[in-house]
Amino acid sequence: MDYSFLGKYQIYTKEINFFPIDWSKIFCNNKKLIVEIGFGGGEFLVGLAKKYPEFNYIGIETSLISCYKIQKKIFTSNLGNIRIILEDARFAVREFFSDDSIYKVIVNFPCPWPKKKHSKKRLFTGDFIDTLSSVLEPNGEVLLTTDVQWYAQEVKNGFMRNGCFDVSPLKTNFEMPIKTRYEAKWETEGRSKFLLISRKKSKKPIRRLIEGENILSHKKIKSINLSKLKSLKNYKYKHADTVFFVSDVYNNCSNPESNYLLKIFSNDNGFFQSFFIEVSKGNNNWLVKLDDIAKAYRTPAVKEAVNKIAEELEE
Numbered sequence: 001m002d003y004s005f006l007g008k009y010q011i012y013t014k015e016i017n018f019f020p021i022d023w024s025k026i027f028c029n030n031k032k033l034i035v036e037i038g039f040g041g042g043e044f045l046v047g048l049a050k051k052y053p054e055f056n057y058i059g060i061e062t063s064l065i066s067c068y069k070i071q072k073k074i075f076t077s078n079l080g081n082i083r084i085i086l087e088d089a090r091f092a093v094r095e096f097f098s099d100d101s102i103y104k105v106i107v108n109f110p111c112p113w114p115k116k117k118h119s120k121k122r123l124f125t126g127d128f129i130d131t132l133s134s135v136l137e138p139n140g141e142v143l144l145t146t147d148v149q150w151y152a153q154e155v156k157n158g159f160m161r162n163g164c165f166d167v168s169p170l171k172t173n174f175e176m177p178i179k180t181r182y183e184a185k186w187e188t189e190g191r192s193k194f195l196l197i198s199r200k201k202s203k204k205p206i207r208r209l210i211e212g213e214n215i216l217s218h219k220k221i222k223s224i225n226l227s228k229l230k231s232l233k234n235y236k237y238k239h240a241d242t243v244f245f246v247s248d249v250y251n252n253c254s255n256p257e258s259n260y261l262l263k264i265f266s267n268d269n270g271f272f273q274s275f276f277i278e279v280s281k282g283n284n285n286w287l288v289k290l291d292d293i294a295k296a297y298r299t300p301a302v303k304e305a306v307n308k309i310a311e312e313l314e315e
């Protein structure tokens, strides 16, 4: 088994200590950025990066297996101008890119999530279109290809409602420079396909959750209420868009009275994370901190979890 390509092209965004990301430092040049969301098999992104080496490319995917497969392709093609991110693009595009920094965003054949109960999973929400208006360069474009006409129309309406874009009429006869796997599949089935191009003409201000330094101070406490610690299981905190929940409290069996882990689920206005908070006894103090192994972005809910738990435990 050859693992030599793993980790070379993937950006482990939870380990980055300043957001938005300075992409010129990652690529060591200032080439314009093209972002593909949901690259699937990766044929399109790798093909584009080979054909137009004058750009830098960033692929965003939620599928681990797609990230694995594309890394193999990037390695085999010996490309230095692609990086990939395993993350939900609705979070990644807002948090990892500065205003006016992306030349083009391309989304090929995304799942339209046709059922009403799944509609929250659709990519082009009003908030996401606001984000695109902010992170695209002036005159930067969003390209959407799809085989689902009502979906193309729904996304088009979203861009028009937003007001920051020149939105072209839907095109039906178009050729992209490289065919994606889904495009090839739908073509053999004789399905129609649609292309929507939206060009940025102005922008909306957006609120980022993790802007600036990605650090979280430890909380030191002189002494803690141990029986309270054990009863924190099922503790729930909610304030406006910030929610966290303690689903369990574990103690370290080799150090039972001085080392605990609390399993936390957090929600920042629809962005979910799960992680651990460690409560441990040092020489003079107790320390409450984010566990280093289960990494999390320092969103408001994560910061609140560390602060609130320390506050609840302090005697």
Ligand SMILES: C[S@@+](CC[C@H](N)C(=O)[O-])C[C@H]1O[C@@H](n2cnc3c(N)ncnc32)[C@H](O)[C@@H]1O
Pocket: 037, 038, 039, 040, 041, 060, 061, 062, 063, 066, 087, 088, 089, 090, 107, 108, 109, 110, 111, 123, 180, 181, 182, 183
């Ligand atoms: C229907 S497939 C299309 C794949 C490829 N673009 C093609 O045309 O062959 C949609 C892809 O988008 C990815 N995806 C779905 N939601 C996503 C999100 N919120 N952020 C990033 N990727 C997403 C899925 O994992 C899947 O690989």
